[in-house]
Amino acid sequence: MGKINISLVIPARNESAGLKRILPQLRELALNTEIIVVDDGSTDNTEEASVNEGAVVIKHPYPMGNGAAIKTGARAAKGDVIVFMDADGQHQPEDISGLLQKYSEGYDMVVGARLPGSHAGPHRAVANDFFSHAASWMVRHTVEDLTSGFRVVNAKRFRQFLYLIPNGFSYPTTITMSFFRAGYRVAYVPIHTPRRIGRSHIRPFRDGVRFLMIIIKIGTLFSPLRLFLPISTGFFLTGLGYYIYTFLSAGRFTNMSALMFTSSILTFLIGIVSEQISALHYKDIDGTNDKD
Structure with a gap:
């Protein structure tokens, strides 16, 4: 070798x-x-x-x-x-x-x-x-x-x-x-x-x-969206499911659904920002990519 x-x-x-x-x-x-x-x-x-x-x-x-x-x-x-x-x-x-x-x-x-x-x-x-x-x-x-x-x-x-x-x-x-x-x-x-x-x-x-x-x-x-995106999706689907339930049962949009949708958007945006910040980590790695 x-x-x-x-x-x-x-x-x-x-x-x-x-x-x-x-x-x-x-x-x-x-x-x-x-x-x-x-x-x-x-x-x-x-x-x-x-x-x-x-x-x-x-x-x-x-x-x-x-x-x-x-x-x-x-x-x-x-x-x-x-x-x-x-x-x-x-x-x-x-x-x-x-x-x-x-x-x-x-x-x-x-x-x-x-x-x-x-x-x-x-x-x-x-x-x-x-x-x-x-x-x-x-x-x-x-x-x-x-x-x-x-x-x-x-x-x-x-x-x-x-x-x-x-x-x-x-x-x-x-x-x-x-x-x-x-x-x-x-x-x-x-x-x-x-x-x-x-x-x-x-x-x-x-x-x-x-x-x-x-x-x-x-x-x-190294891969924040792999964590934040599923959580964001979970919030969104929970809010959507609860909205459908309350709309069909009471004909209204509740504060809980609004909270879930807002949490979904904020979590997704945090994931996007974290993804951009994590890209800075590769700045130090690129300078040492030559094979020893």
Whole structure:
């Protein structure tokens, strides 16, 4: 795939057991990459395990979140291409070559899409499918796995969106939607992920709500009419339905129908203005569209 510099970034919080397994495997692959482990305020020997295996360790003084660790690693990475993977043993080092091969075909980001049966439980699979379909509708592209953290990215383009990435457990959601809406090329490679080593730090309900809010936030940044137009249409149809009902039953036009029609018009106009404002976001992206 040509000679490129590759950095491998692994966010970790109390993941010494997983790192002791995957770091030797990464070294055996002889990828000739720098390996950066971002220790997110661990209380176990995550740092020691990483240093012993030859990784560069950047330590947060306290837990700042998975997204914060990703941003720290991305800023420190020297490679033109960054490989992100988890430290819990779910992402298999042998899958990296497949992701890099796909990336070499001209993509800006390649994501490891988990096969059925790879999720921690049925509730996780259902939640991921729901979020993936919602994101697909928002960005008008098929999003096969919205929450997978195993991916290869163009470092320069990834850093354009660091300011959007929250500090919590939702960087895959943000970066996936950002790349699609920016017009960058995204591909998926199917992978199987075994059960994680250790205990997950994700809380399904709390982080599920956050994922949904991030989808809405990114949607309003990049494609506001995809949100505002359906809401406007809903107000209009509600007002129209209520007007028909009151006209047939009482022969009059009510204040409630007027409120619904007014809300529909205002929501649509807000969507139009938001769409024009969101176009300014591409001003910064256009200057970096040259292929690295």
